[in-house]
Amino acid sequence: MNTALTKLTGVRYPLVQTGMGWVAGPRLVSAAANAGALGILASATMTTDQLRSAVREVKSRTDAPFGVNLRADAGDAGDRVRLIIDEGVKVASFALAPSKELIGELKAAGVVVIPSIGARRHAEKVAAWGADAVIVQGGEGGGHTGEVATTVLLPQVVDAVDIPVVAAGGFHDGRGVAAALCYGAAGVAMGTRFLLTSDSTVPGPVKARYLAAAVKDVTVTTAVDGLPHRMLRTELVASLERAGRVRALARAVRHAAGFRKVSGLSWSRMVRDGLAMKHGKDLSWSQVLLAANTPMLLKASMVEGRTDLGIMASGQVAGVIEDLPSCAELVDRVMAEAHAVLERLRSLDALPPPG
CATH class of the missing domain: 3.20.20.70 (Aldolase class I)
Known part of the structure; x- marks a missing residue:
């Protein structure tokens, strides 16, 4: 074609x-x-x-x-x-x-x-x-x-x-x-x-969660990094949505440290990237810090297979996909x-x- x-x-x-x-x-x-x-x-x-x-x-x-x-x-x-x-x-x-x-x-x-x-x-x-x-x-x-x-x-x-x-x-x-x-x-x-x-x-248990999902099990939340993010609805996502701002920011700081270690970026480079992100998307500093959640929470599921500790980004089509x-x-x-x-x-x- x-x-x-x-x-x-x-x-x-x-x-x-x-x-x-x-x-x-x-x-x-x-x-x-x-x-x-x-x-x-x-x-x-x-x-x-x-x-x-x-x-x-x-x-x-x-x-x-x-x-x-x-x-x-x-x-x-x-x-x-x-x-x-x-x-x-x-x-x-x-x-x-x-x-x-x-x-x-x-x-x-x-x-x-x-x-x-x-x-x-x-x-x-x-x-x-x-x-x-x-x-x-x-x-x-x-x-x-x-x-x-x-x-x-x-x-x-x-x-x-x-x-x-x-x-x-x-x-x-x-x-x-x-x-x-x-x-x-x-x-x-x-x-x-x-x-x-x-x-x-992606680990088998994570794929199984996607295959088991119905269309209504795919949601949009801002609880992970302050921006609309479509993913599978899980207990973790629900707990993130219930968490207060202080707890969310404390978690983001921990994840920022974890992402720095995985990515090899220096703190100064991460700050520069944060400034670029803040300017490019017109975000608050809280949202920039929360953005550190995404890569580490994705890694927990997509690499480590922890459906209880990670998020699973997903299109709505997960609800109609049935095979591998x-x-x-x-x-x-x-x-x-x-x-x-x-x-x-x-x-x-x-x-x-x-x-």
Whole structure:
């Protein structure tokens, strides 16, 4: 299936496996890439040395194009941009809008730049700065999310920009791919669906919690880091929502110390990153400090398998996913479904008019 996304990135199918922290490592990314999708390596929870090693491991596992997701507000974003340029990575994706300068540096080196956005005005901004495409996540998507549904946000953005638009939030099968293409998208990005594959390194008990979840078991809360965050509803999430501000800030300080140890960042670098985050999202210092909760609480579940101590970011589609295929099986199934739906739509033109 040829779309503007496949032509831009060189992948076989208009599918993107998103860069999920602690989840989108070399094994999942290479499996997605070998299956014909665009695999995105998550780098926010890695040191630069770990990122370089992970990039090289993906390259050893696949010859297919893949990307790296970067934090645009990180103090070492420039170093990471130069790393992926040096390593010949095909695509750079961003969870937040990158600066015009970072976009220019990447494009000058031949790297495809695909920021993720959650509002029409953000898409217009990065398109004007030279982004090659955008991933548009509606409110159904997992992790940090907005309030506007994909079915409303997607056509807004498609109408607003002249670059390829990739739809995210609420997609898990071929019907969704066909629907997104009908809206004018060039492809679909999926996180939770790729997390729930046999190639994902997420521990079995955590995957079981996702598979057991109903649609109503996926909630949006601000209790983790002060921002709307979609995840599975658990006893831990309920306890975080009941906790007072003082307890929440004390917990955030502990998690900040833990994240500093895992990430290798100095306190001064974390403060600089906090300043960038505060300015970029117009957050209070309390919210910046609470943001230290996210990586450590995600690590507890996605790496250590502690469903009692960790959070499980999730799209609403977790409530309708029931199996753990390999990436190859998933991609083949999704694309077969998409082709079948599109063929049925084409057949409507051949029907005689009513009456």
